[in-house]
Amino acid sequence: MKKPTDHQIIDHGVDGSQYFQGCGVSCTEYTDVYTGIGDSAHEALEDALEQAATSDWDVEDIHNYLSEGITVPENADEGSELHHYVSIRLK
Numbered sequence: 001m002k003k004p005t006d007h008q009i010i011d012h013g014v015d016g017s018q019y020f021q022g023c024g025v026s027c028t029e030y031t032d033v034y035t036g037i038g039d040s041a042h043e044a045l046e047d048a049l050e051q052a053a054t055s056d057w058d059v060e061d062i063h064n065y066l067s068e069g070i071t072v073p074e075n076a077d078e079g080s081e082l083h084h085y086v087s088i089r090l091k
Helices: 041-054
Strands: 007-016 032-038 082-090
Touching (some): 041 082
């Protein structure tokens, strides 16, 4: 497993999937980025951390980013493409 020497958590907020522009590592000191989606920032971070762990990163020591933040509006349509996005950059 790869042990991260540094990380950055970016809470992008709520956006429609067709409008979210993504997140990268270009012009940063980081080597990898994982973006998670969910109904809350916490869910999205858990998704991003799971992706990092699947890619052989040891994310156990990364402190849990507990944020209730903005959640997907309850009045959103059942088929709504609104999601909360959180990215984690690692090196």
